[in-house]
Amino acid sequence: MRGARVLAAGDGLLTRTDTLLERWLPREVNPLAHLGPAANVMLLLATLSGVLMLVWYSASVQSAWHSLADLGPRSLGGIVRSVHRYSSDLTMLLVLAHAGRALLARKFADARWLAWVSGLGLIALVWFIGWTGYWLVWDQRAQLLALDTMKVLDVLPVFGEPLQRLFTSDRTVPSLLFFVVFFLHMALPLGVAAGLVLHVARLSRAQWLPDWRLIAWLAGAVLLAAAVYPAANAPVAQMAVKPVALTMDWWYLWPLAITARLSGGGLWLATALAAAGLLTVPAWLARRRPRAVFQATVNVSRCFACTLCSHDCPFGAITMVPRTDGKPFPSQAQVDPDRCVGCGICAGSCDTQGIGLAWFDAQQVARELEGLVVAGVERGTPPALALVCAQTGGGWELFDHVAWARRLPGYAVRPVPCSGWVEPKLLERLISKGAAAVLIVGCGSAEAFAREGNRWMPARLDGTREPAFRPNRADPRRTAHVNFDPLRSHLLTTAAQRLRERQPVAPVQAGAGSGRCWRRPS
Ligand code: HEM
Numbered sequence: 364m365r366g367a368r369v370l371a372a373g374d375g376l377l378t379r380t381d382t383l384l385e386r387w388l389p390r391e392v393n394p395l396a397h398l399g400p401a402a403n404v405m406l407l408l409a410t411l412s413g414v415l416m417l418v419w420y421s422a423s424v425q426s427a428w429h430s431l432a433d434l435g436p437r438s439l440g441g442i443v444r445s446v447h448r449y450s451s452d453l454t455m456l457l458v459l460a461h462a463g464r465a466l467l468a469r470k471f472a473d474a475r476w477l478a479w480v481s482g483l484g485l486i487a488l489v490w491f492i493g494w495t496g497y498w499l500v501w502d503q504r505a506q507l508l509a510l511d512t513m514k515v516l517d518v519l520p521v522f523g524e525p526l527q528r529l530f531t532s533d534r535t536v537p538s539l540l541f542f543v544v545f546f547l548h549m550a551l552p553l554g555v556a557a558g559l560v561l562h563v564a565r566l567s568r569a570q571w572l573p574d575w576r577l578i579a580w581l582a583g584a585v586l587l588a589a590a591v592y593p594a595a596n597a598p599v600a601q602m603a604v605k606p607v608a609l610t611m612d613w614w615y616l617w618p619l620a621i622t623a624r625l626s627g628g629g630l631w632l633a634t635a636l637a638a639a640g641l642l643t644v645p646a647w648l649a650r651r652r653p654r655a656v657f658q659a660t661v662n663v664s665r666c667f668a669c670t671l672c673s674h675d676c677p678f679g680a681i682t683m684v685p686r687t688d689g690k691p692f693p694s695q696a697q698v699d700p701d702r703c704v705g706c707g708i709c710a711g712s713c714d715t716q717g718i719g720l721a722w723f724d725a726q727q728v729a730r731e732l733e734g735l736v737v738a739g740v741e742r743g744t745p746p747a748l749a750l751v752c753a754q755t756g757g758g759w760e761l762f763d764h765v766a767w768a769r770r771l772p773g774y775a776v777r778p779v780p781c782s783g784w785v786e787p788k789l790l791e792r793l794i795s796k797g798a799a800a801v802l803i804v805g806c807g808s809a810e811a812f813a814r815e816g817n818r819w820m821p822a823r824l825d826g827t828r829e830p831a832f833r834p835n836r837a838d839p840r841r842t843a844h845v846n847f848d849p850l851r852s853h854l855l856t857t858a859a860q861r862l863r864e865r866q867p868v869a870p871v872q873a874g875a876g877s878g879r880c881w882r883r884p885s
């Protein structure tokens with residue numbers, strides 16, 4: 364990936380901020396860890412308060428301004444109006460942060476292009492809804508943005524008369540256009556809902572909303588802002604009066620800062636260039652790879668139709684389809700190349716190696732690790748192994764073997780695609796062959812590349828998710844899953860030391876929750 368170091372540095376900074384916040388807050392309440400779902404909460408609040416506004420708002424050029432100006436700042440209508448304004452602002456802030464975080468976490472390549480492109484569409488739609496919202500107040504801000512909108516539209520060769528002329532006097536301001544803007548403002552949120560369905564279409568178990576405590580904090584913050592700084596109208600729009608100094612809501616009205624400097628054509632060009640950049644730069648950073656190089660493949664002869672991989676895949680990329688090889692099983696796994704991101708979690712679900720990554724073949728890796736253990740046992744020094752998520756620190760190309768050897772003295776460190784790649788039977792085999800310890804290190808990131816590996820692995824180890832580690836096959840005290848906390852790497856070193864001494868190891872970092880229980884159908 365191009366720019367991997369820069370992205371990893373930004374992502375690392377956010378992960379460090381998370382771990383700092385999560386010393387005091389549970390991960391469920393850390394807004395940085397749930398930016399997309401938090402944006403959804405604000406979208407819902409904006410929609411709800413917008414619908415309520417219809418009780419007081421009058422949608423016409425003549426009465427719109429008065430219907431809002433008459434609301435007392437601390438009346439119910441005034442509070443609802445302010446909640447509508449601030450929840451819209453917070454939506455934009457959260458969406459931008461969510462997009463930035465997805466970029467730094469390298470979540471734009473391969474199958475994720477759909478989430479990326481639909482996300483950009485959503486951001487444009489949310490912005491446009493906000494822009495039309497400011498029009499509806501029909502104050503001097505609305506006057507400015509109406510004139511600037513006309514300036515941009517006048518460049519298009521579709522209108523006979525320049526539209527700007529319609530706004531030369533109050534008498535000629537078109538009521539129909541005002542109504543169209545009102546209609547768009549009401550109808551486009553439906554487009555956002557449809558866009559969101561597309562946005563998360565390639566995720567399993569997409570988190571639509573955050574924990575109720577975070578919802579309460581966010582809603583409380585908006586209510587507080589509404590009570591302390593009630594939203595207010597600027598002076599009423601009058602075409603004969605040039606708007607003077609106005610306070611601006613830059614989340615939505617930022618184009619006003621450039622419309623004065625650029626011509627209508629210049630604005631179209633700047634918009635087209637910005638859109639092309641946002642759409643193509645991630646594709647350029649990602650360097651297109653042939654799918655066969657990184658995606659999971661099924662070895663049908665080793666698939667026994669247990670369906671576990673299809674439940675574990677965080678991207679809904681595996682379906683069970685009718686058998687093609689005549690074996691007496693009801694189905695076989697099939698990977699959808701449009702959805703697979705090559706995370707490797709399915710390899711950890713399959714205890715018969717029926718599915719996995721050709722570039723990180725589980726059987727070959729198992730042979731190498733077993734060879735290492737057997738050789739160590741023969742020398743009289745049973746080795747301790749650490750299987751470290753390669754996404755910790757920015758992905759394979761940046762995996763720092765020296766730093767990991769320093770953090771885990773006495774361990775032979777092996778990067779793996781994700782902690783969820785590790786199949787419990789591999790642990791059982793390594794331990795029963797004599798490994799002193801097998802430590803699995805998860806990235807622990809709130810924006811984990813493989814989304815759910817850090818949930819499935821601890822659950823497999825504690826026996827609540829299949830394929831489960833079987834304590835009757837190997838000593839469970841010799842293995843543990845620990846999430847890496849980059850701000851306190853000494854905790855990992857201590858945990859690794861304790862594991863070698865067969866003492867209990869506590870999870871190092873918040874967010875190491877166990878996965879929802881899924882048991883193999885009997
Ligand atoms: C209205 C605006 C948006 C909302 C409400 C929203 C919300 C969400 C939600 C709820 C998820 C699922 C989170 C999860 O289950 O882990 C998600 C995923 C995602 N979003 Fe957004 N999003 C928005 C805009 C954007 C934008 C502008 C981008 C980037 C350009 C973006 C990029 C992504 C990506 C890449 C994922 C997939 C994450 C993954 O694969 O782990 N989103 N979004």
Ligand code: SF4
Binds near residue numbers: 665669696715
């Ligand atoms: S986990 Fe393995 S055996 Fe089970 S359905 Fe998937 S490929 Fe087949």
Ligand code: SF4
Binds near residue numbers: 658659676678706708
């Ligand atoms: S590698 Fe496996 S788990 Fe990951 S997206 Fe592809 S099919 Fe799903």
